Amino acid sequence: MPLPNSLSYFVSRVESGSFPSFHVFPGGKIEYSDGLPEWLNLVDVGDNIQPNSLQLSSKKTEDLSILDFKICAIRESYEETGFLLASKIPNIHDSIKSQHQKEFINFVKDNDIKVLSSRLLYFCRWITPKQSFRRWDVQFFMLNISDSQEDSNLLVQIYPQLNPSSNTNMMHQVSELVCLDWRTPDKFYDAFCEGEIKTVTPQVYMLNQMKMFHRWQDLQNFAIYKDTVEGIKPFISYLNLKPYPAVKIYTLPGDHMYQTQFEDKIDLEQEGDFSKPIHRVIVKKFCKGKKKNVRIVENIVNIPGIKFPTVPLPNKL
Template identity: 30%
Template sequence: MSLARPSSSLIITAPWRAAAASKADQLPYNYRILMAKRVGGGSFENAYVFPGGLEESSDSQWTTSSHKVCAIRETFEETGILLTSPTTTAPKNTDFASLCANRTLPDIRQIGRWVTPREQKKRFDTRFFLLSIKETDTQLLDQIKSAAVQESELVRLDWFTPAEILQANLAATLPLFPPQFYIVRELSRWRRWQDLAHDPLDLGDTDKPIEPLLLKHQEGMVSLFPGDKAYPESTTERSPSASLDDCDGPLHRIVMKRAKTGGFVECRLLKQLPSDPAPKL
């Protein structure tokens, strides 16, 4: 079993007027999420992810936690978006640390922590952070308009509403991995950026690692999570503790199919836990 390497990822949301202007009045959400399509042949090949990557030793030189710095640095390196106050325009391949000297890093919120299943060769212990940009954050809005991909790792950047991501995944046109699907599915309960910016986002213990158990099933693949009836109680056991077809609850799993090019499509979250929060309308 390989060790999970520390990494961080940043979810950026912005009011639709700043992120895109198509069909906006017809959408049930007034914000969009920045998604990056990965290149083929590497980690998360051809799937859509949030900007992010592995922690580096230089991330620990800041007073802000190294996890947060990693998320902000990786976002800059992959997209050119420099999330500092005051903001500045940076040429491509400019050193992150030198750019951020005497600048304040944003206060981003951790909303989850996921560990790659131990059966996988490449494993990551990833903390996911959220930055919900407001309409009054004019400097940050200017930054995201000038985003450009790091071509060695990404194919393109796109802004989608949560509904667009989930619908495209269901139609098998936007492959995701379980953490990204799960997080978008959870965020979809909030319809307004105003709530994302101010709501405490009751998502439970956001630093408690979630390590899925990935299993083949007649419907395709199943990603089991803690709390599911079939998720093994022992941390050393890697076999389901009950039949996957026994749906007599509690349930906490994603049923999905592998995409031909990488990632998973037609994802469906089955979640029925006593602690589930009420939906945000």
């Protein structure tokens, strides 16, 4: 959730559950109530849209197939971190306790809140490989916050020093999280490579993308581009069983060797044949596996105004 001309956002370190001691984005499973049609009257669409909301089409209502994911993202973020993406913010310290005693939809109704679902951009979707012990189909959304007056009720939750008398600052759920950790994407990425933190492949990939942007406006334009032009294609990584235990190569959709074991030396010992489509993650481990060199190598992703440093000319982005 960045401020203008800078990039920063939080991840939550999970204490228990599916990813113990991992740094992960807030989130969780969809609940039945997240998909209720009533939400169409409780979100900022149509005549009640917020000034900073993103109207990316002429639709007057959210598509329920997407809205239920957005409601889940907003609900889980609030339950885990205390951050509420809504038109107004009730007293956080009082409301978190009461919210856990009722359905989120009733909490929203009782406090006369409009959930700002239109502020979420559909950013990425990852599905775990078939060989995984437990499989997940995860949707990722992005929220950008400005320092405008319209966003003041959102900023004050993140930066309580903006309003010391307010009691709406974020407060993480101690039963699930150890802490909230704020860093820029490059700092998180470096911490993962240095072995300081643990995270999961989708977040490593997204951190690598986001660290190339220095202004949140450019990152938001990229998210809008993906959301409206290309659409969201699910990523299912494919691990190549290289003969070197310290190196792992994951191919992703679009790579000419996707779901095929490497045999050619240009793929095994280098980064691939750049005359063909490349889309892969290369992980090299050092210092007894604690430090890593992680490279996202691709020549198929088009980010307006951004060129991947790993892709040599004449490959066009």
